[in-house]
Amino acid sequence: MTVVATRPVVIGGGIAGLVAAWELAMAGRRPLLLERSQAVGGPVARHILAGIELDAGAESFATGRPAVTDLLVDLGMADAIVPPAPMAAWVRHEGGSAALPAGALLGIPADPLADDVVAAIGVEAAAQAAALDARPVGALPDSLGALVEARMGRQVLRRLVDPVVGGVHAADPWLLEIDAVAPGLSSAVTTTGSLAAAVRTLRGAAAPGSAVAGIDGGMAELPRVLAERIIRHGGEIRCNAHVLGVRTTPSGQRVVLADTDGQRSLDADLVVIACAAADLLDPDVLGPAVPTISMTTPVTLVTLVLDDPRLDAAPRGTGVLVSRRVTQISAKALTHASVKWPWLADRLPSGRHVLRLSYGRGGSIATPDPATVLADASALLDIDLRPQDLIDSAVVRWPSALPQARPGHLAEVRALRAALPPGLVLIGGAVAGNGLSSIVADARTQLRAPCAPS
Ligand SMILES: Cc1cc2nc3c(=O)[nH]c(=O)nc-3n(C[C@H](O)[C@H](O)[C@H](O)COP(=O)(O)OP(=O)(O)OC[C@H]3O[C@@H](n4cnc5c(N)ncnc54)[C@H](O)[C@@H]3O)c2cc1C
Known part of the structure; x- marks a missing residue:
């Protein structure tokens, strides 16, 4: 059976899908959000241990870009934003433990000769990092690991960047596209002529203090509030609704879903895919880029x-x-x-x-x-x-x-989005990259175009 939806459909109730549905609801479009599992939020979830509610996944957001802070302000949650305790995190490397240098970006020092960098990697490696980074900048390599090793040497990569990137992205820095994990870093290196100066530029552009913030009561407050606002503004959230596929028809998009009412189709003029698109779209629509994007x-x-x-x-x-x-x-x-x-x-x-x-x-x-x-x-x-x-x-x-945003990821996403039929929007970590800051910024940017008043 096919039911014609008079409203946009959002597939996936993680942060990306919730932000998209909230944007659509605020624009008066009464979205229908379909979530496969029993609850929305994805890894922004909570559980109770020893009688206290704790985050069961994400527990903070990066403040280098204002996306999540702006969202919380727009949701009226500005008072709930909390900084972490003013203490350093540490790295554990093969040579021991050291405090993470102040002002570092993904472990990349803002000043290779600073005392805390010397304490972490030793005098010799710090001097080598400064000397390497003083050389002229040529063509940049395509991975974060290659960039750091070329401009600051192996010890900075192994003792500082590798542990941070492993912890945050669960990935090898050699397999990550520079600007997908540190937006703006490549051009800042080229402009300033130094990796350390680029770090200072990017960190200096952010709000002073820690590179992350949290929410009083835990990050899981965010999906809870988003879901409540979506419903309050005329949207609908359906959990246990598994979307099996999306097909383009002459009049728009057709969403095939299975839920407690069985299997059926919904036609919609706007479909937002906020989960792994490779599971849902025809290979013809996606092209060869998808296997990399959905890793x-x-x-x-x-x-x-x-x-x-x-x-x-x-x-x-x-x-x-x-x-x-x-x-x-x-x-x-x-x-x-x-x-x-x-x-x-x-x-x-x-x-x-x-x-x-x-x-x-x-x-x-x-x-x-x-x-x-x-x-x-x-x-x-x-x-x-x-x-x-x-x-x-x-x-x-x-x-x-x-x-995992591999080298070439951003170009693949641009090509994929350019090839999509009208009325189909792709958002979420698989395209925007890992982390709430990237995902929220991208979802709001993508959704504002279709939401614009006609
Ligand atoms: C342990 C852990 C800690 C983390 N900590 C942080 C942190 O501190 N800070 C930070 O910024 N990031 C953190 N992250 C990463 C961050 O949580 C994720 O990048 C982000 O939540 C992903 O959001 P998303 O909306 O893109 O995807 P998801 O949250 O994965 O949402 C996708 C949703 O789509 C649903 N879905 C999938 N297929 C279908 C289908 N066919 N039909 C219907 N629904 C479907 C899924 O059930 C899911 O709910 C952490 C992640 C983990 C796992």
Whole structure:
């Protein structure tokens, strides 16, 4: 059966789809959002451990671009924006542990000769980084890893950038397109003639302070508020609605979906795909670019709640990012959430702590056993954590959470979007790149064109 929809259809209820549906609802278009799972938000989700609501996935947003801050302001949530505790995160590399240099971008130092850089990589490597970065800039390589190694040397790449990129993007820096993970970095290197100066330019353009912020009560407040506003402004959200495909017809787009009413079709003049398009569109529409665009990495997040006052001292600041060369630790990152977020510390009894460890890097997913997780946390924090102090724990698997923007990604996305038939919009991490900041900025930009008053 085909039902003609008089309103736009948004497929996928992650942050991208929610932002799109909210933009459409605010423009008076009464969107219908279809979400395959039981709940909207994707990895911006919460769970309850030891009686407290905690983020089960994303816990912060990058502030280098104003996209998420602007969205929160537009939603009336400006008062809920909170900075993390003013402490450094650390990196764990094959030579030991070091505080992440202040002002770094994805671990790339803003000043290779700064004391905290020297402490992390040694005097010789710091001097080499400064000398390499003083050379004239020629044609830039296409990957972040190649750029950093060419302009600052192997130790900066291995000891600083590799752990940060591994923790944030679960990826090898050699496999990531520079501007897809650090928008504007290539042109800033060319303009300023130095990678360090480019970092200073990009960080200087952002709001002062930390490179991230959060929401009082957790990031999961964002999808909750977006969903509430979509409905309030005439939109509809249908969960357990699995879209099987999208076909272009002479009059618009046809969405084939399966939900509790069975399988049927909806015709719509505007369809927004906010999930992996490769699963839904004809190969003819997508062309050869899609296999690269839809590449994702699975992640497992393990949350531990512990009663251990030794953790009050914040032994590794807000957390630790782990180099893949540290083979005795299988976690790729640890966040000391109850140190990083004062709002969370305020809700916990004295001496209680929340640690988040993430696993899975470069496509292989690890399912760590509890003893490994505690051993990893102990090694990273340099405290022998005891099983009897563990109050609660949870393991959450995100099977295709982190898209990998390989070199050539941005050009592929531009080509793909240019080839799309009218009335079809592609958004979400698979095209915009990983992280809430990129996804929100891209979704709002893409949606404003079709929403413009005619
Ligand atoms: C553990 C973890 C921690 C993270 N931490 C951070 C962080 O601190 N800061 C940050 O910026 N980013 C973080 N990220 C990344 C960030 O969460 C994601 O980039 C972002 O949430 C992805 O949003 P999206 O809308 O593009 O995709 P998704 O949230 O994946 O949304 C896609 C939605 O589409 C639905 N769907 C798929 N196929 C269909 C279909 N056929 N029919 C209907 N629905 C369908 C899915 O069920 C899903 O809900 C983290 C990710 C993980 C996994």
